[in-house]
Amino acid sequence: MLKRFLRRYIVLSIFLLGPFVIWSWKNKNLFNYSPSEAGRSQAHKTKSEQQKIIEQYKSRLNAREEAMKEIAMHKEENPGRKQLPRVILIGVKKCGTDGIVSFLGYHPLIKIPIEVQSETFFFNGKGYSAGAAKYISFFPPTNDIEWGMEKTPAYFDSPPFDFPSRIKDMVPNAKLLLIVCDPTKRAFSDYVHERMRHDLVNDTMIAEYKTFDDYVDHYLPILEKLMMNTTSNFTTNPSSDLRTQKMLTALPHKDSAATLISTGLYVYHIHRWKRLYNQSNFLTIDGEDFMANTGKVMEKIQDFLKIPKLLWKEDFVKNPDTGFYCHRKLTEQHLNQSRVETNNELIASLQCLAKTKGRTRNGAKTASSKTLEELRKFYQPFNKDFYREMNHQYNWM
Numbered sequence: 013m014l015k016r017f018l019r020r021y022i023v024l025s026i027f028l029l030g031p032f033v034i035w036s037w038k039n040k041n042l043f044n045y046s047p048s049e050a051g052r053s054q055a056h057k058t059k060s061e062q063q064k065i066i067e068q069y070k071s072r073l074n075a076r077e078e079a080m081k082e083i084a085m086h087k088e089e090n091p092g093r094k095q096l097p098r099v100i101l102i103g104v105k106k107c108g109t110d111g112i113v114s115f116l117g118y119h120p121l122i123k124i125p126i127e128v129q130s131e132t133f134f135f136n137g138k139g140y141s142a143g144a145a146k147y148i149s150f151f152p153p154t155n156d157i158e159w160g161m162e163k164t165p166a167y168f169d170s171p172p173f174d175f176p177s178r179i180k181d182m183v184p185n186a187k188l189l190l191i192v193c194d195p196t197k198r199a200f201s202d203y204v205h206e207r208m209r210h211d212l213v214n215d216t217m218i219a220e221y222k223t224f225d226d227y228v229d230h231y232l233p234i235l236e237k238l239m240m241n242t243t244s245n246f247t248t249n250p251s252s253d254l255r256t257q258k259m260l261t262a263l264p265h266k267d268s269a270a271t272l273i274s275t276g277l278y279v280y281h282i283h284r285w286k287r288l289y290n291q292s293n294f295l296t297i298d299g300e301d302f303m304a305n306t307g308k309v310m311e312k313i314q315d316f317l318k319i320p321k322l323l324w325k326e327d328f329v330k331n332p333d334t335g336f337y338c339h340r341k342l343t344e345q346h347l348n349q350s351r352v353e354t355n356n357e358l359i360a361s362l363q364c365l366a367k368t369k370g371r372t373r374n375g376a377k378t379a380s381s382k383t384l385e386e387l388r389k390f391y392q393p394f395n396k397d398f399y400r401e402m403n404h405q406y407n408w409m
């Protein structure tokens with residue numbers, strides 16, 4: 013069934029998109045056009061150039077609508093059943109996990125457990141001992157072409173040390189997504205999050221530390237000391253440093269507040285996942301890239317999952333008020349717009365993340381530059397090791 017569906021989608025796409033691909037290659041210079049910002053940067057293009065581009069987009073939109081109809085029909089004939097998910101987003105907390113899962117939720121083949129706001133906390137929660145039936149109960153029914161998905165940001169650095177095998181054993185074929193980000197910014201974001209939680213429910217691990225400066229003043233020396241005593245002493249071979257990996261993974265049980273800093277020591281946490289997962293079933297996303305180029309990253313994720321690319325980069329539009337990308341499905345109406353919409357009209361048409369997202373990254377809350385600098389210095393050698401380990405140059409400061 014899946015093969016038949018994919019075959020029809022591919023044939024339809026080739027039929028409708030083939031001429032478009034050839035045409036767009038020949039007209040590369042026109043390709044700065046983003047209809048999601050229709051009218052905003054079009055002054056330099058002639059009317060006929062704009063018209064050509066719009067017509068090409070219309071063909072793509074038709075192909076997408078046809079694919080959506082196929083999926084809806086397939087869904088009607090095959091309502092599916094409750095089963096294990098096929099995608100799990102394992103973290104990292106405060107790096108954009110909500111953005112990934114919320115935006116993927118606009119894909120008609122991705123099904124997330126809405127009742128628990130997509131977070132099951134199954135593998136690191138009390139329910140784990142209840143087994144697969146309990147886990148399955150979280151997910152909406154899925155058929156052969158649909159993908160159940162959950163995210164629990166704390167999985168990445170959750171104890172016990174063999175935590176990844178909990179997932180691998182129960183859902184052996186699941187694809188894992190991981191989003192990492194600048195650990196200094198992550199730590200501050202996590203602090204603000206925990207502080208808000210404290211103000212709301214009066215129960216968090218950082219209650220005593222009234223400011224981020226207070227928190228870092230207390231905890232950074234503790235972490236520095238712990239890491240000084242590692243065999244690798246800030247450098248060289250974190251993969252062989254099993255003792256440190258285990259020590260860091262056990263930290264949440266000993267002193268959970270320390271995780272605001274220890275979570276960002278990615279190079280030590282990544283190894284236990286790498287032992288079980290390879291590039292075909294584990295995708296790591298740079299959260300800074302996700303924030304700056306949301307649509308591009310969403311396309312990359314669909315490629316990795318090998319699902320039809322029905323979310324396009326043009327479906328993500330920056331909110332001029334917050335600077336964050338939001339979802340707005342491109343339609344013919346946007347292409348036909350005869351005038352530039354106002355900011356208010358634009359904002360009203362966007363599907364953005366909840367207001368609890370975007371507290372620190374857009375500068376609404378800031379930390380002292382001295383504290384941030386101290387943290388940056390601490391993370392620097394570990395970041396470098398992580399870049400080397402991942403064979404990717406992340407541009408974190």
Ligand SMILES: Nc1ncnc2c1ncn2[C@@H]1O[C@H](COP(=O)(O)OS(=O)(=O)O)[C@@H](OP(=O)(O)O)[C@H]1O
Pocket residue numbers: 104105106107108109110111165200201202204205302303306336337338365368369370371372373374
């Ligand atoms: N599109 C978009 N809109 C709003 N916010 C965005 C977006 N993309 C990434 N982010 C950043 O995501 C940060 C929250 O990360 P998480 O969703 O992983 O947080 S959580 O672990 O689920 O609590 C959140 O961190 P804060 O700025 O500290 O609130 C945002 O900076």
